[in-house]
Amino acid sequence: MTPEGAAELAGRLADGVGQVLLGKPEAVRLALIGVLAEGHLLVEDVPGTGKTSLAKAMARVLGGAVSRVQFTPDLMPGDVTGSSVFDRNTAEFEFRPGPVFANVVIADEINRASPKTQSALLECMEERQVTVDGTTYQLARPFLVVATQNPVEMEGTYPLPEAQRDRFLARMSIGYPDPTTEVAMLSDRDRTDPLALLRPVATVERTAQLIDAVTRxxxxxxxxxxxxxxxxxxxxxxxxxxxxxxxxxxxxxxxxxxxxxxxxxxxxxxxxxxxxxxxxxxxxxxxxxxxxxxxxxxxxxxxxxxxxxxxxxxxxx
The missing domain is CATH 1.10.8.80 (Magnesium chelatase subunit I, C-Terminal domain)
Known part of the structure:
Protein backbone atom coordinates (compact mmCIF):
# COMPACT_ATOMS: atom_id res chain seq x y z
CA MET A 1 0.00 0.00 0.00
CA THR A 2 1.41 3.41 -0.99
CA PRO A 3 1.72 6.28 1.52
CA GLU A 4 -0.99 8.16 -0.36
CA GLY A 5 -3.25 5.12 -0.28
CA ALA A 6 -2.65 4.62 3.44
CA ALA A 7 -3.47 8.25 4.20
CA GLU A 8 -6.58 8.17 2.01
CA LEU A 9 -7.92 5.00 3.66
CA ALA A 10 -7.10 6.28 7.15
CA GLY A 11 -8.88 9.54 6.34
CA ARG A 12 -12.02 7.72 5.22
CA LEU A 13 -11.95 5.60 8.38
CA ALA A 14 -11.66 8.74 10.52
CA ASP A 15 -14.49 10.45 8.63
CA GLY A 16 -16.72 7.42 9.17
CA VAL A 17 -16.12 7.28 12.93
CA GLY A 18 -16.47 11.07 13.09
CA GLN A 19 -20.07 10.76 11.87
CA VAL A 20 -20.90 8.98 15.13
CA LEU A 21 -18.54 10.74 17.54
CA LEU A 22 -19.18 14.37 16.65
CA GLY A 23 -16.67 17.11 17.39
CA LYS A 24 -13.91 14.83 18.70
CA PRO A 25 -11.35 14.51 15.86
CA GLU A 26 -8.38 13.98 18.21
CA ALA A 27 -10.14 11.14 20.05
CA VAL A 28 -11.04 9.52 16.74
CA ARG A 29 -7.46 9.89 15.50
CA LEU A 30 -6.00 8.33 18.65
CA ALA A 31 -8.45 5.43 18.41
CA LEU A 32 -7.39 4.79 14.80
CA ILE A 33 -3.74 5.00 15.80
CA GLY A 34 -4.50 2.24 18.30
CA VAL A 35 -5.85 0.04 15.49
CA LEU A 36 -2.99 0.75 13.07
CA ALA A 37 -0.35 0.25 15.78
CA GLU A 38 -2.06 -3.00 16.86
CA GLY A 39 -2.48 -1.62 20.35
CA HIS A 40 -5.33 -1.32 22.83
CA LEU A 41 -7.11 1.67 24.31
CA LEU A 42 -8.08 2.52 27.87
CA VAL A 43 -10.90 5.07 27.74
CA GLU A 44 -11.28 6.75 31.11
CA ASP A 45 -14.30 9.02 31.14
CA VAL A 46 -17.63 9.74 32.78
CA PRO A 47 -20.73 7.89 31.57
CA GLY A 48 -22.54 9.03 28.44
CA THR A 49 -19.62 10.61 26.58
CA GLY A 50 -19.57 8.09 23.72
CA LYS A 51 -17.07 5.44 24.79
CA THR A 52 -19.15 2.50 23.57
CA SER A 53 -20.28 4.36 20.45
CA LEU A 54 -16.65 4.99 19.54
CA ALA A 55 -15.77 1.31 19.76
CA LYS A 56 -18.84 0.21 17.79
CA ALA A 57 -18.19 2.80 15.09
CA MET A 58 -14.59 1.61 14.81
CA ALA A 59 -15.71 -1.95 14.24
CA ARG A 60 -18.35 -0.87 11.72
CA VAL A 61 -16.00 1.15 9.49
CA LEU A 62 -13.36 -1.59 9.66
CA GLY A 63 -15.89 -4.14 8.47
CA GLY A 64 -15.09 -6.32 11.47
CA ALA A 65 -16.93 -8.01 14.30
CA VAL A 66 -17.54 -6.29 17.62
CA SER A 67 -18.35 -7.81 21.00
CA ARG A 68 -19.06 -6.28 24.35
CA VAL A 69 -18.32 -7.62 27.83
CA GLN A 70 -19.93 -5.94 30.81
CA PHE A 71 -17.38 -6.43 33.58
CA THR A 72 -18.97 -7.20 36.94
CA PRO A 73 -17.64 -8.64 40.22
CA ASP A 74 -19.06 -12.11 39.43
CA LEU A 75 -17.62 -12.30 35.90
CA MET A 76 -15.32 -15.32 35.46
CA PRO A 77 -12.26 -15.62 33.17
CA GLY A 78 -14.04 -18.20 31.02
CA ASP A 79 -16.82 -15.68 30.39
CA VAL A 80 -14.23 -13.56 28.58
CA THR A 81 -11.93 -16.02 26.81
CA GLY A 82 -14.28 -18.96 26.31
CA SER A 83 -14.29 -22.40 27.86
CA SER A 84 -14.38 -26.12 27.12
CA VAL A 85 -17.81 -27.69 27.38
CA PHE A 86 -18.50 -31.43 27.45
CA ASP A 87 -20.55 -32.61 24.46
CA ARG A 88 -22.61 -35.67 25.38
CA ASN A 89 -23.14 -36.64 21.73
CA THR A 90 -19.43 -36.93 20.96
CA ALA A 91 -18.30 -37.63 24.53
CA GLU A 92 -15.60 -34.99 24.02
CA PHE A 93 -14.89 -31.50 25.27
CA GLU A 94 -15.66 -28.78 22.76
CA PHE A 95 -14.19 -25.28 22.96
CA ARG A 96 -16.75 -22.52 22.83
CA PRO A 97 -15.10 -19.16 22.01
CA GLY A 98 -15.72 -16.21 24.28
CA PRO A 99 -16.32 -12.58 23.31
CA VAL A 100 -12.59 -11.90 22.80
CA PHE A 101 -12.89 -13.64 19.45
CA ALA A 102 -13.83 -10.44 17.63
CA ASN A 103 -12.01 -7.58 15.92
CA VAL A 104 -13.07 -4.96 18.46
CA VAL A 105 -13.75 -6.03 22.05
CA ILE A 106 -15.44 -3.54 24.37
CA ALA A 107 -14.44 -4.26 27.96
CA ASP A 108 -17.01 -2.05 29.66
CA GLU A 109 -16.13 -0.87 33.18
CA ILE A 110 -13.15 -3.19 33.29
CA ASN A 111 -12.22 -2.15 36.83
CA ARG A 112 -15.45 -3.63 38.24
CA ALA A 113 -14.25 -7.20 37.69
CA SER A 114 -11.94 -9.04 40.06
CA PRO A 115 -8.19 -9.06 39.37
CA LYS A 116 -8.47 -12.74 38.40
CA THR A 117 -10.91 -11.92 35.61
CA GLN A 118 -8.99 -8.82 34.55
CA SER A 119 -5.90 -10.98 34.13
CA ALA A 120 -7.76 -13.14 31.60
CA LEU A 121 -7.12 -10.37 29.09
CA LEU A 122 -3.35 -10.28 29.60
CA GLU A 123 -2.49 -13.06 27.12
CA CYS A 124 -5.12 -11.84 24.65
CA MET A 125 -3.82 -8.30 24.60
CA GLU A 126 -0.11 -9.09 24.39
CA GLU A 127 0.05 -12.25 22.28
CA ARG A 128 -3.23 -12.14 20.34
CA GLN A 129 -4.10 -15.64 21.46
CA VAL A 130 -6.07 -17.57 24.07
CA THR A 131 -4.90 -20.72 25.82
CA VAL A 132 -7.60 -22.94 27.32
CA ASP A 133 -6.89 -26.42 28.71
CA GLY A 134 -3.47 -26.47 27.07
CA THR A 135 -4.73 -25.59 23.59
CA THR A 136 -3.88 -22.23 22.02
CA TYR A 137 -6.34 -20.39 19.77
CA GLN A 138 -5.32 -17.42 17.63
CA LEU A 139 -7.38 -14.24 17.72
CA ALA A 140 -8.57 -12.17 14.76
CA ARG A 141 -6.57 -9.46 13.02
CA PRO A 142 -7.03 -6.59 13.53
CA PHE A 143 -7.69 -7.09 17.23
CA LEU A 144 -8.42 -4.13 19.47
CA VAL A 145 -9.52 -4.04 23.11
CA VAL A 146 -11.30 -0.84 24.09
CA ALA A 147 -11.60 -0.89 27.87
CA THR A 148 -13.63 1.74 29.70
CA GLN A 149 -13.63 2.84 33.29
CA ASN A 150 -15.27 5.62 35.26
CA PRO A 151 -12.69 7.87 36.97
CA VAL A 152 -15.23 9.27 39.42
CA GLU A 153 -17.06 6.32 40.95
CA MET A 154 -14.60 4.20 42.94
CA GLU A 155 -16.90 2.13 45.19
CA GLY A 156 -16.94 -1.53 44.18
CA THR A 157 -14.03 -1.23 41.77
CA TYR A 158 -10.61 -2.87 41.55
CA PRO A 159 -7.73 -0.71 40.31
CA LEU A 160 -6.05 -2.12 37.22
CA PRO A 161 -2.69 -3.71 38.11
CA GLU A 162 0.47 -2.26 36.61
CA ALA A 163 0.94 -5.25 34.28
CA GLN A 164 -2.49 -4.69 32.75
CA ARG A 165 -2.19 -0.92 32.37
CA ASP A 166 1.15 -1.43 30.67
CA ARG A 167 -0.52 -3.50 27.95
CA PHE A 168 -2.68 -0.61 26.83
CA LEU A 169 -1.09 1.40 24.05
CA ALA A 170 -2.75 4.60 25.20
CA ARG A 171 -5.19 6.07 27.66
CA MET A 172 -7.65 8.59 26.32
CA SER A 173 -10.57 10.70 27.45
CA ILE A 174 -13.34 11.74 25.09
CA GLY A 175 -14.73 14.53 27.25
CA TYR A 176 -17.94 16.47 26.93
CA PRO A 177 -18.89 17.90 23.52
CA ASP A 178 -19.02 21.64 22.99
CA PRO A 179 -22.46 23.34 22.99
CA THR A 180 -22.60 23.57 19.19
CA THR A 181 -22.02 19.84 18.86
CA GLU A 182 -24.65 19.03 21.47
CA VAL A 183 -27.18 21.18 19.60
CA ALA A 184 -26.31 19.28 16.40
CA MET A 185 -26.89 16.01 18.23
CA LEU A 186 -30.38 17.14 19.25
CA SER A 187 -31.32 18.05 15.70
CA ASP A 188 -31.27 14.55 14.23
CA ARG A 189 -30.46 11.82 16.73
CA ASP A 190 -34.00 11.56 18.03
CA ARG A 191 -35.02 10.33 14.57
CA THR A 192 -32.02 8.41 13.30
CA ASP A 193 -29.16 6.43 14.78
CA PRO A 194 -25.90 7.42 13.04
CA LEU A 195 -24.40 4.08 13.99
CA ALA A 196 -27.14 2.24 12.13
CA LEU A 197 -26.49 4.35 9.02
CA LEU A 198 -22.72 3.83 9.13
CA ARG A 199 -21.32 1.59 6.41
CA PRO A 200 -17.97 -0.25 6.26
CA VAL A 201 -15.18 1.77 4.71
CA ALA A 202 -12.71 -1.11 4.55
CA THR A 203 -12.50 -4.85 5.06
CA VAL A 204 -10.47 -6.57 7.75
CA GLU A 205 -8.07 -7.69 4.99
CA ARG A 206 -7.65 -4.11 3.78
CA THR A 207 -7.10 -2.94 7.34
CA ALA A 208 -4.42 -5.62 7.78
CA GLN A 209 -2.66 -4.22 4.71
CA LEU A 210 -2.78 -0.77 6.28
CA ILE A 211 -1.28 -2.15 9.49
CA ASP A 212 1.52 -3.76 7.45
CA ALA A 213 2.16 -0.40 5.76
CA VAL A 214 2.61 1.17 9.21
CA THR A 215 5.36 -1.30 10.09
CA ARG A 216 7.34 -0.11 7.05
Missing part, protein backbone atom coordinates in the same frame (compact mmCIF):
# COMPACT_ATOMS: atom_id res chain seq x y z
CA UNK A 217 7.36 3.53 8.19
CA UNK A 218 10.95 4.66 8.82
CA UNK A 219 12.09 5.70 12.30
CA UNK A 220 15.45 7.43 12.00
CA UNK A 221 18.25 6.41 14.41
CA UNK A 222 18.29 9.91 15.93
CA UNK A 223 14.58 9.66 16.67
CA UNK A 224 14.99 6.22 18.16
CA UNK A 225 17.45 7.67 20.64
CA UNK A 226 15.13 10.63 21.26
CA UNK A 227 12.19 8.33 21.94
CA UNK A 228 14.20 6.13 24.31
CA UNK A 229 15.50 9.22 26.12
CA UNK A 230 11.95 10.40 26.79
CA UNK A 231 10.81 7.03 28.16
CA UNK A 232 13.98 6.48 30.19
CA UNK A 233 13.67 9.93 31.75
CA UNK A 234 10.36 8.95 33.37
CA UNK A 235 12.22 6.42 35.50
CA UNK A 236 14.39 8.99 37.26
CA UNK A 237 11.91 11.71 38.17
CA UNK A 238 11.49 12.55 41.87
CA UNK A 239 7.69 12.60 41.53
CA UNK A 240 7.55 9.14 39.94
CA UNK A 241 7.75 5.91 41.94
CA UNK A 242 7.55 3.65 38.87
CA UNK A 243 8.41 4.88 35.40
CA UNK A 244 7.51 3.62 31.93
CA UNK A 245 8.61 0.13 30.90
CA UNK A 246 10.55 -1.05 27.83
CA UNK A 247 7.17 -2.05 26.38
CA UNK A 248 6.31 1.66 26.44
CA UNK A 249 9.24 2.29 24.08
CA UNK A 250 7.79 -0.17 21.58
CA UNK A 251 4.28 1.23 21.95
CA UNK A 252 5.39 4.82 21.48
CA UNK A 253 7.38 3.86 18.38
CA UNK A 254 4.43 2.00 16.87
CA UNK A 255 2.04 4.84 17.63
CA UNK A 256 4.40 7.39 16.08
CA UNK A 257 4.66 5.27 12.92
CA UNK A 258 0.88 4.97 12.75
CA UNK A 259 0.56 8.74 13.11
CA UNK A 260 3.01 9.25 10.24
CA UNK A 261 1.14 6.78 8.03
CA UNK A 262 -2.16 8.57 8.69
CA UNK A 263 -0.54 11.77 7.42
CA UNK A 264 0.75 10.04 4.29
CA UNK A 265 4.41 9.99 5.34
CA UNK A 266 6.87 7.12 5.13
CA UNK A 267 8.93 8.48 8.02
CA UNK A 268 8.39 9.63 11.59
CA UNK A 269 8.99 13.25 12.60
CA UNK A 270 9.51 14.58 16.17
CA UNK A 271 5.95 15.94 16.27
CA UNK A 272 4.59 12.39 16.00
CA UNK A 273 6.45 11.40 19.16
CA UNK A 274 5.66 14.59 21.05
CA UNK A 275 1.92 14.46 20.30
CA UNK A 276 1.63 10.88 21.52
CA UNK A 277 3.97 10.91 24.52
CA UNK A 278 1.27 11.88 27.04
CA UNK A 279 -1.48 9.41 26.00
CA UNK A 280 1.04 6.57 25.56
CA UNK A 281 3.15 7.11 28.70
CA UNK A 282 1.08 8.84 31.40
CA UNK A 283 -1.11 5.89 32.41
CA UNK A 284 1.98 3.74 33.04
CA UNK A 285 3.48 6.02 35.69
CA UNK A 286 2.94 5.50 39.40
CA UNK A 287 3.42 8.76 41.25
CA UNK A 288 4.78 9.24 44.74
CA UNK A 289 2.62 10.24 47.70
CA UNK A 290 4.24 13.67 47.63
CA UNK A 291 3.28 14.18 43.97
CA UNK A 292 -0.33 13.31 44.76
CA UNK A 293 -0.35 15.66 47.74
CA UNK A 294 0.82 18.49 45.48
CA UNK A 295 -1.91 17.60 42.95
CA UNK A 296 0.58 16.70 40.23
CA UNK A 297 -0.79 14.58 37.41
CA UNK A 298 1.06 12.04 35.29
CA UNK A 299 -0.07 13.89 32.15
CA UNK A 300 1.45 17.14 33.42
CA UNK A 301 4.71 15.40 34.36
CA UNK A 302 5.11 13.78 30.93
CA UNK A 303 4.27 17.02 29.10
CA UNK A 304 6.89 18.97 31.07
CA UNK A 305 9.42 16.20 30.54
CA UNK A 306 8.95 16.22 26.76
CA UNK A 307 9.27 20.01 26.63
CA UNK A 308 12.67 19.81 28.35
CA UNK A 309 14.31 17.16 26.19
CA UNK A 310 16.19 18.50 23.20
CA UNK A 311 14.82 17.48 19.82
CA UNK A 312 17.57 16.05 17.58
CA UNK A 313 18.38 18.03 14.45
CA UNK A 314 17.98 16.53 11.02
CA UNK A 315 15.65 13.88 12.40
CA UNK A 316 13.10 13.89 9.60
CA UNK A 317 12.93 11.34 6.76
Missing amino acids: VHLAPALRSYLVEIVAATRGLPDVRLGASPRAVLHLARAAKASAAMDGRTFVVPDDIQRLAVPVLAHRLILTVEAHSHHRSAEEIVAVLVSRIRVPRGSGG
Whole structure:
Protein backbone atom coordinates (compact mmCIF):
# COMPACT_ATOMS: atom_id res chain seq x y z
CA MET A 1 0.00 0.00 0.00
CA THR A 2 1.41 3.41 -0.99
CA PRO A 3 1.72 6.28 1.52
CA GLU A 4 -0.99 8.16 -0.36
CA GLY A 5 -3.25 5.12 -0.28
CA ALA A 6 -2.65 4.62 3.44
CA ALA A 7 -3.47 8.25 4.20
CA GLU A 8 -6.58 8.17 2.01
CA LEU A 9 -7.92 5.00 3.66
CA ALA A 10 -7.10 6.28 7.15
CA GLY A 11 -8.88 9.54 6.34
CA ARG A 12 -12.02 7.72 5.22
CA LEU A 13 -11.95 5.60 8.38
CA ALA A 14 -11.66 8.74 10.52
CA ASP A 15 -14.49 10.45 8.63
CA GLY A 16 -16.72 7.42 9.17
CA VAL A 17 -16.12 7.28 12.93
CA GLY A 18 -16.47 11.07 13.09
CA GLN A 19 -20.07 10.76 11.87
CA VAL A 20 -20.90 8.98 15.13
CA LEU A 21 -18.54 10.74 17.54
CA LEU A 22 -19.18 14.37 16.65
CA GLY A 23 -16.67 17.11 17.39
CA LYS A 24 -13.91 14.83 18.70
CA PRO A 25 -11.35 14.51 15.86
CA GLU A 26 -8.38 13.98 18.21
CA ALA A 27 -10.14 11.14 20.05
CA VAL A 28 -11.04 9.52 16.74
CA ARG A 29 -7.46 9.89 15.50
CA LEU A 30 -6.00 8.33 18.65
CA ALA A 31 -8.45 5.43 18.41
CA LEU A 32 -7.39 4.79 14.80
CA ILE A 33 -3.74 5.00 15.80
CA GLY A 34 -4.50 2.24 18.30
CA VAL A 35 -5.85 0.04 15.49
CA LEU A 36 -2.99 0.75 13.07
CA ALA A 37 -0.35 0.25 15.78
CA GLU A 38 -2.06 -3.00 16.86
CA GLY A 39 -2.48 -1.62 20.35
CA HIS A 40 -5.33 -1.32 22.83
CA LEU A 41 -7.11 1.67 24.31
CA LEU A 42 -8.08 2.52 27.87
CA VAL A 43 -10.90 5.07 27.74
CA GLU A 44 -11.28 6.75 31.11
CA ASP A 45 -14.30 9.02 31.14
CA VAL A 46 -17.63 9.74 32.78
CA PRO A 47 -20.73 7.89 31.57
CA GLY A 48 -22.54 9.03 28.44
CA THR A 49 -19.62 10.61 26.58
CA GLY A 50 -19.57 8.09 23.72
CA LYS A 51 -17.07 5.44 24.79
CA THR A 52 -19.15 2.50 23.57
CA SER A 53 -20.28 4.36 20.45
CA LEU A 54 -16.65 4.99 19.54
CA ALA A 55 -15.77 1.31 19.76
CA LYS A 56 -18.84 0.21 17.79
CA ALA A 57 -18.19 2.80 15.09
CA MET A 58 -14.59 1.61 14.81
CA ALA A 59 -15.71 -1.95 14.24
CA ARG A 60 -18.35 -0.87 11.72
CA VAL A 61 -16.00 1.15 9.49
CA LEU A 62 -13.36 -1.59 9.66
CA GLY A 63 -15.89 -4.14 8.47
CA GLY A 64 -15.09 -6.32 11.47
CA ALA A 65 -16.93 -8.01 14.30
CA VAL A 66 -17.54 -6.29 17.62
CA SER A 67 -18.35 -7.81 21.00
CA ARG A 68 -19.06 -6.28 24.35
CA VAL A 69 -18.32 -7.62 27.83
CA GLN A 70 -19.93 -5.94 30.81
CA PHE A 71 -17.38 -6.43 33.58
CA THR A 72 -18.97 -7.20 36.94
CA PRO A 73 -17.64 -8.64 40.22
CA ASP A 74 -19.06 -12.11 39.43
CA LEU A 75 -17.62 -12.30 35.90
CA MET A 76 -15.32 -15.32 35.46
CA PRO A 77 -12.26 -15.62 33.17
CA GLY A 78 -14.04 -18.20 31.02
CA ASP A 79 -16.82 -15.68 30.39
CA VAL A 80 -14.23 -13.56 28.58
CA THR A 81 -11.93 -16.02 26.81
CA GLY A 82 -14.28 -18.96 26.31
CA SER A 83 -14.29 -22.40 27.86
CA SER A 84 -14.38 -26.12 27.12
CA VAL A 85 -17.81 -27.69 27.38
CA PHE A 86 -18.50 -31.43 27.45
CA ASP A 87 -20.55 -32.61 24.46
CA ARG A 88 -22.61 -35.67 25.38
CA ASN A 89 -23.14 -36.64 21.73
CA THR A 90 -19.43 -36.93 20.96
CA ALA A 91 -18.30 -37.63 24.53
CA GLU A 92 -15.60 -34.99 24.02
CA PHE A 93 -14.89 -31.50 25.27
CA GLU A 94 -15.66 -28.78 22.76
CA PHE A 95 -14.19 -25.28 22.96
CA ARG A 96 -16.75 -22.52 22.83
CA PRO A 97 -15.10 -19.16 22.01
CA GLY A 98 -15.72 -16.21 24.28
CA PRO A 99 -16.32 -12.58 23.31
CA VAL A 100 -12.59 -11.90 22.80
CA PHE A 101 -12.89 -13.64 19.45
CA ALA A 102 -13.83 -10.44 17.63
CA ASN A 103 -12.01 -7.58 15.92
CA VAL A 104 -13.07 -4.96 18.46
CA VAL A 105 -13.75 -6.03 22.05
CA ILE A 106 -15.44 -3.54 24.37
CA ALA A 107 -14.44 -4.26 27.96
CA ASP A 108 -17.01 -2.05 29.66
CA GLU A 109 -16.13 -0.87 33.18
CA ILE A 110 -13.15 -3.19 33.29
CA ASN A 111 -12.22 -2.15 36.83
CA ARG A 112 -15.45 -3.63 38.24
CA ALA A 113 -14.25 -7.20 37.69
CA SER A 114 -11.94 -9.04 40.06
CA PRO A 115 -8.19 -9.06 39.37
CA LYS A 116 -8.47 -12.74 38.40
CA THR A 117 -10.91 -11.92 35.61
CA GLN A 118 -8.99 -8.82 34.55
CA SER A 119 -5.90 -10.98 34.13
CA ALA A 120 -7.76 -13.14 31.60
CA LEU A 121 -7.12 -10.37 29.09
CA LEU A 122 -3.35 -10.28 29.60
CA GLU A 123 -2.49 -13.06 27.12
CA CYS A 124 -5.12 -11.84 24.65
CA MET A 125 -3.82 -8.30 24.60
CA GLU A 126 -0.11 -9.09 24.39
CA GLU A 127 0.05 -12.25 22.28
CA ARG A 128 -3.23 -12.14 20.34
CA GLN A 129 -4.10 -15.64 21.46
CA VAL A 130 -6.07 -17.57 24.07
CA THR A 131 -4.90 -20.72 25.82
CA VAL A 132 -7.60 -22.94 27.32
CA ASP A 133 -6.89 -26.42 28.71
CA GLY A 134 -3.47 -26.47 27.07
CA THR A 135 -4.73 -25.59 23.59
CA THR A 136 -3.88 -22.23 22.02
CA TYR A 137 -6.34 -20.39 19.77
CA GLN A 138 -5.32 -17.42 17.63
CA LEU A 139 -7.38 -14.24 17.72
CA ALA A 140 -8.57 -12.17 14.76
CA ARG A 141 -6.57 -9.46 13.02
CA PRO A 142 -7.03 -6.59 13.53
CA PHE A 143 -7.69 -7.09 17.23
CA LEU A 144 -8.42 -4.13 19.47
CA VAL A 145 -9.52 -4.04 23.11
CA VAL A 146 -11.30 -0.84 24.09
CA ALA A 147 -11.60 -0.89 27.87
CA THR A 148 -13.63 1.74 29.70
CA GLN A 149 -13.63 2.84 33.29
CA ASN A 150 -15.27 5.62 35.26
CA PRO A 151 -12.69 7.87 36.97
CA VAL A 152 -15.23 9.27 39.42
CA GLU A 153 -17.06 6.32 40.95
CA MET A 154 -14.60 4.20 42.94
CA GLU A 155 -16.90 2.13 45.19
CA GLY A 156 -16.94 -1.53 44.18
CA THR A 157 -14.03 -1.23 41.77
CA TYR A 158 -10.61 -2.87 41.55
CA PRO A 159 -7.73 -0.71 40.31
CA LEU A 160 -6.05 -2.12 37.22
CA PRO A 161 -2.69 -3.71 38.11
CA GLU A 162 0.47 -2.26 36.61
CA ALA A 163 0.94 -5.25 34.28
CA GLN A 164 -2.49 -4.69 32.75
CA ARG A 165 -2.19 -0.92 32.37
CA ASP A 166 1.15 -1.43 30.67
CA ARG A 167 -0.52 -3.50 27.95
CA PHE A 168 -2.68 -0.61 26.83
CA LEU A 169 -1.09 1.40 24.05
CA ALA A 170 -2.75 4.60 25.20
CA ARG A 171 -5.19 6.07 27.66
CA MET A 172 -7.65 8.59 26.32
CA SER A 173 -10.57 10.70 27.45
CA ILE A 174 -13.34 11.74 25.09
CA GLY A 175 -14.73 14.53 27.25
CA TYR A 176 -17.94 16.47 26.93
CA PRO A 177 -18.89 17.90 23.52
CA ASP A 178 -19.02 21.64 22.99
CA PRO A 179 -22.46 23.34 22.99
CA THR A 180 -22.60 23.57 19.19
CA THR A 181 -22.02 19.84 18.86
CA GLU A 182 -24.65 19.03 21.47
CA VAL A 183 -27.18 21.18 19.60
CA ALA A 184 -26.31 19.28 16.40
CA MET A 185 -26.89 16.01 18.23
CA LEU A 186 -30.38 17.14 19.25
CA SER A 187 -31.32 18.05 15.70
CA ASP A 188 -31.27 14.55 14.23
CA ARG A 189 -30.46 11.82 16.73
CA ASP A 190 -34.00 11.56 18.03
CA ARG A 191 -35.02 10.33 14.57
CA THR A 192 -32.02 8.41 13.30
CA ASP A 193 -29.16 6.43 14.78
CA PRO A 194 -25.90 7.42 13.04
CA LEU A 195 -24.40 4.08 13.99
CA ALA A 196 -27.14 2.24 12.13
CA LEU A 197 -26.49 4.35 9.02
CA LEU A 198 -22.72 3.83 9.13
CA ARG A 199 -21.32 1.59 6.41
CA PRO A 200 -17.97 -0.25 6.26
CA VAL A 201 -15.18 1.77 4.71
CA ALA A 202 -12.71 -1.11 4.55
CA THR A 203 -12.50 -4.85 5.06
CA VAL A 204 -10.47 -6.57 7.75
CA GLU A 205 -8.07 -7.69 4.99
CA ARG A 206 -7.65 -4.11 3.78
CA THR A 207 -7.10 -2.94 7.34
CA ALA A 208 -4.42 -5.62 7.78
CA GLN A 209 -2.66 -4.22 4.71
CA LEU A 210 -2.78 -0.77 6.28
CA ILE A 211 -1.28 -2.15 9.49
CA ASP A 212 1.52 -3.76 7.45
CA ALA A 213 2.16 -0.40 5.76
CA VAL A 214 2.61 1.17 9.21
CA THR A 215 5.36 -1.30 10.09
CA ARG A 216 7.34 -0.11 7.05
CA VAL A 217 7.36 3.53 8.19
CA HIS A 218 10.95 4.66 8.82
CA LEU A 219 12.09 5.70 12.30
CA ALA A 220 15.45 7.43 12.00
CA PRO A 221 18.25 6.41 14.41
CA ALA A 222 18.29 9.91 15.93
CA LEU A 223 14.58 9.66 16.67
CA ARG A 224 14.99 6.22 18.16
CA SER A 225 17.45 7.67 20.64
CA TYR A 226 15.13 10.63 21.26
CA LEU A 227 12.19 8.33 21.94
CA VAL A 228 14.20 6.13 24.31
CA GLU A 229 15.50 9.22 26.12
CA ILE A 230 11.95 10.40 26.79
CA VAL A 231 10.81 7.03 28.16
CA ALA A 232 13.98 6.48 30.19
CA ALA A 233 13.67 9.93 31.75
CA THR A 234 10.36 8.95 33.37
CA ARG A 235 12.22 6.42 35.50
CA GLY A 236 14.39 8.99 37.26
CA LEU A 237 11.91 11.71 38.17
CA PRO A 238 11.49 12.55 41.87
CA ASP A 239 7.69 12.60 41.53
CA VAL A 240 7.55 9.14 39.94
CA ARG A 241 7.75 5.91 41.94
CA LEU A 242 7.55 3.65 38.87
CA GLY A 243 8.41 4.88 35.40
CA ALA A 244 7.51 3.62 31.93
CA SER A 245 8.61 0.13 30.90
CA PRO A 246 10.55 -1.05 27.83
CA ARG A 247 7.17 -2.05 26.38
CA ALA A 248 6.31 1.66 26.44
CA VAL A 249 9.24 2.29 24.08
CA LEU A 250 7.79 -0.17 21.58
CA HIS A 251 4.28 1.23 21.95
CA LEU A 252 5.39 4.82 21.48
CA ALA A 253 7.38 3.86 18.38
CA ARG A 254 4.43 2.00 16.87
CA ALA A 255 2.04 4.84 17.63
CA ALA A 256 4.40 7.39 16.08
CA LYS A 257 4.66 5.27 12.92
CA ALA A 258 0.88 4.97 12.75
CA SER A 259 0.56 8.74 13.11
CA ALA A 260 3.01 9.25 10.24
CA ALA A 261 1.14 6.78 8.03
CA MET A 262 -2.16 8.57 8.69
CA ASP A 263 -0.54 11.77 7.42
CA GLY A 264 0.75 10.04 4.29
CA ARG A 265 4.41 9.99 5.34
CA THR A 266 6.87 7.12 5.13
CA PHE A 267 8.93 8.48 8.02
CA VAL A 268 8.39 9.63 11.59
CA VAL A 269 8.99 13.25 12.60
CA PRO A 270 9.51 14.58 16.17
CA ASP A 271 5.95 15.94 16.27
CA ASP A 272 4.59 12.39 16.00
CA ILE A 273 6.45 11.40 19.16
CA GLN A 274 5.66 14.59 21.05
CA ARG A 275 1.92 14.46 20.30
CA LEU A 276 1.63 10.88 21.52
CA ALA A 277 3.97 10.91 24.52
CA VAL A 278 1.27 11.88 27.04
CA PRO A 279 -1.48 9.41 26.00
CA VAL A 280 1.04 6.57 25.56
CA LEU A 281 3.15 7.11 28.70
CA ALA A 282 1.08 8.84 31.40
CA HIS A 283 -1.11 5.89 32.41
CA ARG A 284 1.98 3.74 33.04
CA LEU A 285 3.48 6.02 35.69
CA ILE A 286 2.94 5.50 39.40
CA LEU A 287 3.42 8.76 41.25
CA THR A 288 4.78 9.24 44.74
CA VAL A 289 2.62 10.24 47.70
CA GLU A 290 4.24 13.67 47.63
CA ALA A 291 3.28 14.18 43.97
CA HIS A 292 -0.33 13.31 44.76
CA SER A 293 -0.35 15.66 47.74
CA HIS A 294 0.82 18.49 45.48
CA HIS A 295 -1.91 17.60 42.95
CA ARG A 296 0.58 16.70 40.23
CA SER A 297 -0.79 14.58 37.41
CA ALA A 298 1.06 12.04 35.29
CA GLU A 299 -0.07 13.89 32.15
CA GLU A 300 1.45 17.14 33.42
CA ILE A 301 4.71 15.40 34.36
CA VAL A 302 5.11 13.78 30.93
CA ALA A 303 4.27 17.02 29.10
CA VAL A 304 6.89 18.97 31.07
CA LEU A 305 9.42 16.20 30.54
CA VAL A 306 8.95 16.22 26.76
CA SER A 307 9.27 20.01 26.63
CA ARG A 308 12.67 19.81 28.35
CA ILE A 309 14.31 17.16 26.19
CA ARG A 310 16.19 18.50 23.20
CA VAL A 311 14.82 17.48 19.82
CA PRO A 312 17.57 16.05 17.58
CA ARG A 313 18.38 18.03 14.45
CA GLY A 314 17.98 16.53 11.02
CA SER A 315 15.65 13.88 12.40
CA GLY A 316 13.10 13.89 9.60
CA GLY A 317 12.93 11.34 6.76
